[in-house]
Amino acid sequence: MNKSLAAHAAAAAAALSAGTAVVATRFVIGETDPISLVFYRYLISVICFAPILPMLWPRAGLDAIAYGKIAGFGILFFVLFPWTFNAALQYNPAARGAVGLATIPIQTLLVATAFGRERLKASKAMGVLLAFSGIAVAFGAAAFARSDGSYLAGDGLMLLSGLCAAISSVFGRSTLMRHGPLFVTALAMAFAVTALAPFVVVKGAGAVLPVFSFRGWMAILFLGSVAGALQFSLYMWALRWLPPTTTTLYLTLNPITAMVLGIALLGERLTLELVVGMMLVLVGILVGSGLHSAWTNSATAKT
Template identity: 70%
Template sequence: MMNRILLAHAAAAGAALSAGTAVVATRFVIGETDPLSLVFYRYLVSVLCFAPFLPRLWPRTGLTAGECAKIAMFGILFFVLFPWGFNASLELNPAARGAVGLATIPIQTLLVAAAFGREQLSKAKISGVMLAFGGIVIAFGTAAFADGSSSYLHGDVLMLLGVLCAAVYSVFSRPTLMRHGPLFVTALGMIFAVAVLFPVVAFKAGGVLQPSFSARGWMAVLFLGTVAGTLQFSLFMLALRWLPPTTTVLYLTLNPIAAMILGIVLLGESLTVELVAGMILVLAGIMVGSGVRAGHRKAAPADA
């Protein structure tokens, strides 16, 4: 059991670091398409990656209509509404401001879990979430809020609503992940998401799907669908299966930090005192809130 818990922590960290690169890739390609179409093409690539393995992942006990409906709902929440809000926000707001909004996911997950009694909140969890969010605000606050714009508030609302969808998914999907396996639920959820988006994107394109991405744009889409899609969400679902939702999403505060570090390495951006201080607070928040030091003596209940 302890090995699974440690693996789940590593998976959560890996998913968050992978997601940091998705911010850069999304900002790179969003100018060539619209937010909803980007979601469709990204997860179409992910579905194609999962397709050869789906027969092996299919549960031996089969699926009831109710379970299929539940996975479809989860797929729409996490693979349609969340990324659409994320993409649409980054179309309006700078990446730094979007990073601050994205970092509210542990707070929103904490509130949803508390409101529905899905987790027993502790001082350690609350302190960890506040420390991690404080680190993001310190690291990105100046860049995020230095220049105001009337469109920024619209972008903030879209990001917060998208994050709320991810928080609801994180809290309520765990029992389904436990029953059917994280990879199968991820793959089937993405299939439902692509099926829902297909007629919408086809209508927007006049009935013919002919994406006009540049060569670099296609590279970004392929990256978003594979490394930042299939791999990233598989790791996240694996972590969510074995860790409480508030612990799993706490690692997502590494996402914007990873994006900023990537900017330093690839784009020659400068390392600032604010970034270092923010990183220290984020790591401290993860240590405190996830119980890494004390260990996981008790897992969250697998509510039906």
């Protein structure tokens, strides 16, 4: 398997893991607040990285500019992105949040094209739109249902969340390529935890060991390890080898996976809209990611 094909697999695995993280979050969110949940999740991730971080540290060290870039990446991707996403869900239903999440590849494509980081190709644009359409079909009935409340604040926060992910994916790629995805991920998470710590202490959650039920602790440990350190390592490694728009395109698997797991684990109902939406998402990824080209190149290399 060549690196391009492996990167596609890593991006898909990260997105599927993110879908499981949504379900795990639903198990524990009632026992804490969004900021504290993000803090404890990434604290566990940093603990997972701690044994290998010294081995990953560049021999030449880092200058102030490199520290600043990694810190900025950590604040943007591991603090502002999850905080605005969680805050948006306080105003909007989860289905509408799923549609908002699907705007990340669109925003990434726009940011990357506007700043000359990627060329705008018809196949990539078509793939992004197909994947977004799949999410809209799967969640549209619930996402766009009439409501007495206003979704303006939630929609704004969700779009801001997507913009944070888009900017960090586009502009963080050079840092990942220079210093390595594992090292950058680990150090960026450490900066994020450091930035979040004062807020958690003020809330009173950081003064003593948090109190969770057994199920809550299992969910937190899963979110910090498998859906934290491992998931983001896979995503950052994929971003190291794939264009930002291609990597974020796989994120449209996230809400689909969450809904499938909700059916399997939480007794939710399978709908025709989900099946059609899933097919559109898969076709969109196939068209927009260039996966077929990577597979063909890999097969050609073996012959």
